[in-house]
Amino acid sequence: xxxxxxxxxxxxxxxxxxxxxxxxxxxxxxxxxxxxxxxxxxxxxxxxxxxxxxxxxxxxxxxxxxxxxxxxxxxxxxxxxxxxxxxxxxxxxxxxxxxxxxxxxxxxxxxxxxxxxxxxxxxxxxxxxxxxxxxxxxxxxxxxxxxxxxxxxxxxxxxxxxxxxxxxxxxxxxxxxxxxxxxxxxxxxxxxxxxxxxxx
Amino acid sequence: xxxxxxxxxxxxxxxxxxxxxxxxxxxxxxxxxxxxxxxxxxxxxxxxxxxxxxxxxxxxxxxxxxxxxxxxxxxxxxxxxxxxxxxxxxxxxxxxxxxxxxxxxxxxxxxxxxxxxxxxxxxxxxxxxxxxxxxxxxxxxxxxxxxxxxxxxxxxxxxxxxxxxxxxxxxxxxxxxxxxxxxxxxxxxxxxxxxxxxxxxxxxxxxxxxxxxxxxxxxxxxxxxxxxxxxxxxxxxxxxxxxxxxxxxxxxxxxxxxxxxxxxxxxxxxxxxxxxxxxxxxxxxxxxxxxxxxxxxxxxxxxxxxxxxxxxxxxxxxxxxxxxxxxxxxxxxxxxxxxxxxxxxxxxxxxxxxxxxxxxxxxxxxxxxxxxxxxxxxxxxxxxxxxxxxxxxxxxxxxxxxxxxxxxxxxxxxx
Numbered sequence: 001x002x003x004x005x006x007x008x009x010x011x012x013x014x015x016x017x018x019x020x021x022x023x024x025x026x027x028x029x030x031x032x033x034x035x036x037x038x039x040x041x042x043x044x045x046x047x048x049x050x051x052x053x054x055x056x057x058x059x060x061x062x063x064x065x066x067x068x069x070x071x072x073x074x075x076x077x078x079x080x081x082x083x084x085x086x087x088x089x090x091x092x093x094x095x096x097x098x099x100x101x102x103x104x105x106x107x108x109x110x111x112x113x114x115x116x117x118x119x120x121x122x123x124x125x126x127x128x129x130x131x132x133x134x135x136x137x138x139x140x141x142x143x144x145x146x147x148x149x150x151x152x153x154x155x156x157x158x159x160x161x162x163x164x165x166x167x168x169x170x171x172x173x174x175x176x177x178x179x180x181x182x183x184x185x186x187x188x189x190x191x192x193x194x195x196x197x198x199x200x
Numbered sequence: 201x202x203x204x205x206x207x208x209x210x211x212x213x214x215x216x217x218x219x220x221x222x223x224x225x226x227x228x229x230x231x232x233x234x235x236x237x238x239x240x241x242x243x244x245x246x247x248x249x250x251x252x253x254x255x256x257x258x259x260x261x262x263x264x265x266x267x268x269x270x271x272x273x274x275x276x277x278x279x280x281x282x283x284x285x286x287x288x289x290x291x292x293x294x295x296x297x298x299x300x301x302x303x304x305x306x307x308x309x310x311x312x313x314x315x316x317x318x319x320x321x322x323x324x325x326x327x328x329x330x331x332x333x334x335x336x337x338x339x340x341x342x343x344x345x346x347x348x349x350x351x352x353x354x355x356x357x358x359x360x361x362x363x364x365x366x367x368x369x370x371x372x373x374x375x376x377x378x379x380x381x382x383x384x385x386x387x388x389x390x391x392x393x394x395x396x397x398x399x400x401x402x403x404x405x406x407x408x409x410x411x412x413x414x415x416x417x418x419x420x421x422x423x424x425x426x427x428x429x430x431x432x433x434x435x436x437x438x439x440x441x442x443x444x445x446x447x448x449x450x451x452x453x454x455x456x457x458x459x460x461x462x463x464x465x466x467x468x469x470x471x472x473x474x475x476x477x478x479x480x481x482x483x484x485x486x487x488x489x490x491x492x493x494x495x496x497x498x499x500x501x502x503x504x505x506x507x508x509x510x511x512x513x514x515x516x517x518x519x520x521x522x523x524x525x526x527x528x529x530x531x532x533x534x535x536x537x538x539x540x541x542x543x544x545x546x547x548x549x550x551x552x553x554x555x556x557x558x559x560x561x562x563x564x565x566x567x568x569x570x571x572x573x574x575x576x577x578x579x580x581x582x583x584x585x586x587x588x589x590x591x592x593x594x595x596x597x598x599x600x601x602x603x604x605x606x607x608x609x610x611x612x613x614x615x
Contacts, residue, residue, distance in 0.1 A: 017530040019525055019526070020478050022527045057478075059527070059575075113576075139571060140571070192608065192611035195604065195608050196608065
């Protein structure tokens with residue numbers, strides 16, 4: 001039965017796009033572990049969330065509070081996006097020309113939606129890793145979209161916390177190993193505070 | 201370690217069924233399994249019990265092993281209730297036989313009763329009598345196991361098979377296509393699409409549909425197999441339901457297929473997906489289409505149709521191709537013209553006006569539409585075909601204060 005299965009896969013293109021995970025800034029900030037799934041050069045890179053889920057891509061909505069043009073030859077933009085729990089650090093360079101142009105155009109402050117790839121980097125060997133998000137797309141949105149995102153992200157975060165408590169999946173096990181000092185239950189409080197900030 | 205207690209326990213059990221076994225002999229077997237082979241004590245006890253069962257021709261006592269006690273056989277079950285990991289006794293009719301895929305397999309196929317159907321495999325080592333298609337059998341002490349999420353009945357050397365004389369009536373229950381799950385399924389469906397064979401061994405492949413949805417099917421070349429007629433309705437009993445990449449498909453080679461009168465209003469696999477638009481792909485916005493009757497292909501910027509070449513008298517259309525992401529899965533979506541118009545507030549006429557008069561032309565339409573949908577939460581309804589949702593209706597997700605309150609409770613409640 002393996003032959004038909006393979007045929008089907010090829011026919012429809014078995015490519016699955018990596019979903020954009022929903023995560024609050026204060027959880028993403030805690031990430032310290034990054035890994036590649038597979039040996040190939042093009043294998044996707046994942047950042048492991050303390051709540052036990054890998055993410056290759058994230059979707060965030062928040063307030064772009066600052067942006068800054070940097071570099072002389074290789075121009076790139078950095079920005080800060082604030083959600084109810086903390087700050088995301090984003091960047092867009094010449095490899096993401098469209099995202100960079102979009103970011104250059106947006107006047108701060110503004111509600112923005114960002115689809116991007118998180119990665120860890122260090123300023124130097126001694127410093128603790130920082131998480132920054134390489135922007136794939138960025139767009140101005142409204143407050144209603146921001147509120148929907150807070151709901152969405154709170155729900156996904158709570159789902160992950162519940163799964164973490166009972167789960168035995170490899171990513172949950174890995175998270176327990178990599179983040180021994182983080183109790184994911186703290187993110188429940190963070191989700192609560194984020195939700196409580198939405199005024200009805 | 202002391203094995204005498206376990207040995208006594210096993211020995212007593214066999215005494216009940218009138219057999220005498222020397223506890224010393226049992227103890228020796230247990231010791232060998234546990235000390236030499238590092239087998240868990242409970243597993244060793246089970247294994248020795250089963251070995252003796254076989255020796256005395258007593259039906260095995262189930263996976264619970266020593267603990268289950270009381271010399272009953274395996275549970276007599278309806279096929280639909282047989283769960284992986286269980287030892288079962290069932291009565292059913294052989295509804296299909298398939299060519300064995302390996303010399304280790306004597307016979308394989310499908311056995312059914314009025315509750316359902318299950319795949320079965322008789323190992324060559326089992327020395328089981330060959331079963332005939334269309335006959336009823338009582339199969340005692342077979343094991344249900346699971347491979348890739350599909351349950352199947354394994355007939356091994358401890359299984360006994362008896363033919364049942366009376367031919368009972370058996371009418372399979374057809375289920376809606378959306379109710380199928382991996383294993384065996386029976387449906388009443390219409391052939392809605394026929395695809396080019398992608399493999400020389402393939403007789404036919406395409407799409408079957410009913411009121412609830414659609415599913416891909418395949419028939420492999422085999423003597424006596426016939427193609428289905430597109431547009432016709434069939435009763436299909438006992439097809440193999442396979443799963444690949446989370447999607448189901450039907451292999452009809454084992455199935456009983458009967459053409460039927462009548463028609464089915466096929467639902468396009470009405471899918472509703474909610475999430476955020478995370479990408480608007482090139483080729484979205486306003487496009488030109490080939491005007492040749494029945495073609496309607498999208499033209500390149502130079503008005504070139506892949507089939508009908510240059511077509512200066514094209515027609516305009518709107519569409520958005522993109523990815524809708526719910527955080528768990530990303531769906532490919534294709535929004536048709538009226539959906540695009542209502543979502544973006546840009547009508548085809550307005551888009552035409554921009555395309556023909558704005559210096560950026562069609563690109564400007566793309567940019568304006570992207571700015572209106574990228575990063576927004578929407579719900580799309582439509583037909584899902586080959587992992588792409590053809591959207592015929594969509595709306596923006598609204599903030600639900602009920603959901604907000606429920607999440608506040610959930611986040612605050614359990615801390």
